[in-house]
Amino acid sequence: MDFQTQFISALKAYCTLRNIALDESFFARPMDVHDEPTIGELDVFWKEIMHCSGDDLLGLHFGESMQLAALGIVGQIITTSKTVGEALGKGASMVPLIAEGFEVSSEVIDGKVKIGIQASEEISLQYPYYHKAMGDFLGALIIHELDGLIVDKMTPSQISGSFTSDTLNEYCRVFRCQDYRHSKNMAISIDMNFLEIPIITSNYKMQQFLQTLLLKNHAVDLENGESLISRVGAYIMGNSYLRILSIDDVAANFNLSSRSLQRKLKEEGSSFKEIVDHVRKELALEYLKDRNNQVKDVAYSLGYNESSAFVRAFKRWTGTTPSMYLM
Structure with missing residues (x-):
């Protein structure tokens, strides 16, 4: 499967998760290397997505949620990179395969690495929706x-x-930074020390396990309109590795305020806290089915800093400890 096909497939899944009704004919078209959508078609498509969702920052939110879906795209980068610097460099060289007309550059300024995201003048002028969405993404x-x-x-x-x-x-919020400047092109400055941070490739293997699990279990039925509880649960599960998203993060990705999300979940008979707890329980049970996954690794993968906290939660869920469950 080529990168463009993976991207379109991930975007379709994300639109389903957001309950965005779209023209299925776009997704049904052949996606081999000889029949990829043109930039013009993608521009019209992004315009439709933004209109249907009411979210002008949908490209930004898609990029924020892309971690698990992107494993097929960034996987070979991760597994062949020892440091963040190597991963960013290899990723930059692959950007044209995902976003035609875009390039990512970097320069060192006063001990900082400035990562620039640029598209040609033609794209920014003729295809504004594609330009905005892909730049944000x-x-x-x-x-x-x-x-x-x-x-x-x-x-x-x-x-x-x-x-x-x-x-x-x-x-x-998405970029985790409060220091900003206004400019025509997007750029991200990071401390040079980040470039030397090692990639934990063992964690990537656990991420692959989670990706396989999600695909197998079909957390969201793509053919039927799902409840908000199901869609929120699926989103949290798909982005659960080593962290549990805050309600602010989840609400923003569904183009809602935190209060509105809580109210809608309450109307459906649940709460954000209950959904998070359910996701952790389901993932824990699935992880432990594989005897190669150690209890301490499962705890860490679910965002528990201490194995003891995970053990207490597991006992509350099941009435027994993880060790006894494995016997």
């Missing part, structure tokens, strides 16, 4: 693709872009 993906694969999350020292008063706070 690439920026968010750069920040979030290594979550769980390095000890600390990537946190930029400064971000640049064409932010507005209505969108600035959301860009700052």
